[in-house]
Amino acid sequence: MKNRYSIFSLARNALSHHEKWDRAWRSPEPQPAYDVIIIGAGGHGLATAYYLAKEHGITNVAVVEKGWLGGGNTARNTTIVRSNYLYDESAHLFEKSLKLWEGLSQELNYNVMFSQRGVYNLGHTLQEMRDIHRRVNANRLNGIDSEVVDARQIKQEVPIINTSPDARYPILGASLQRRAGTARHDGVAWGYARAADARGVDIIENCEVTNILRDGGRVTGVETTRGTIKAKKVGIVVAGHSGVLADMAGFRLPVESHPLQALVSEPVKPVLDTVIMSNAVHGYISQSDKGELVIGAGIDSYNGYGQRGSFNIIEETIAAIKEMFPMFSRMRMLRHWGGIVDTTPDATPIIGKTPVDNLFINCGWGTGGFKATPGSGWVFAHTLATGEPHPINAPFSLDRYTTGYLVDEHGAAGVAH
């Protein structure tokens, strides 16, 4: 990498008052043709481009983005990273991702602020605790660190939580993954963008794809607001808008797009050093390094592309957070936003081939895509490079809805991702 970030480059640039830092990536004009075009410069798309260049030596790649880099769901999630999924297929995918997270800052020479502060998934009923035991055992069989903790231990480790048996939904215990945690969401997109750019990938912003060009059932390129770009292979990685892109290419997806909301509070001193998630009352919360409480809500039930949701969803989430953490009752919320998540019938992503030759799709991450960013890019790069899915993403094909081999994580992983 031309301009390696280090303590020395920091010191050197301090001498020039930090006014002479180079741009982290270029802003090139689109070329007439590429080997591979990736639609969508979010975390997953940029990671795909990076691993295409690094693992497969394919550098004649463009990532086209209708807005700005990392401006969609990459900027709108609650930054939680974990891998304690129930089924083998999902566990392998998310654990691959978690392993990549663990070396990511060094690999990209960019601080993605990955913080393994642990994630608790709370259980509020006996049935939930049975499910937690089952999932923890499944995790351990897959070599994923996971443990069951009781309410007393949760209270010891997170003193501000309300474990009173008189609570409306009393906390009985939790599953805990200590290697899980959070990362800096923007930093992930920027780090991958910089590293991919350094290997020759063109990242083309403000370039909306308006049509997918095909010739006899084979993709030949894309039409964009900045002209036609030819390509041998095209990958669609556009999260909420997957259905719109599939429509352009003439095939249907089992995907429905929903608004998903999150909000952050005013910054306060360190009070919560881990991540708490509850499926039963549906709230999840962590504290950012700036001190803000980062709170995630559930999806709105209806289809929507509006990047905003209903107030009653926010109200329910805040009620749940207040019940778990009574001391947050007077916290003021500063910002609130919505993203568009593409949900599938089995709450599991689709990563693989489409009915159009040389057109591949990576979508359907629903509410839980951020944690998968490195792994998703890694397996999708393999799929684009070789034309065939990697064994890790083979179970996540689009034709599983025809064969019936669903990976039904809905009840298992819970609705909160």
Place this chain on the structure above:
Amino acid sequence: MFQIDCPWCGPRDQSEFAYAGEGGIKRPEDPSALTDAEWADYLFMRQNPRGRHHEQWRHVHGCGQFFDVVRQTVTYRIESVDLPGRPALANASGEVR
């Protein structure tokens, strides 16, 4: 946040209603005659448009009835509400995206 004009109860807050998925999907007359791909298409594949969407809602905290709605999925504006099986799509004019 929007209101829905229930055909039986009149305008009520959206939180009184449950979303019931895409509207106008007909169950195949003879399911066993379908190929796996046709069955998957009926069961799982959805329109999911960015723009006008024909969908079903149920007034769960009211009359409990199902009905059809045509709604914009970007502005969330409701174009029309109709009884089930009589989708108002035909009345809606112009391609809106």
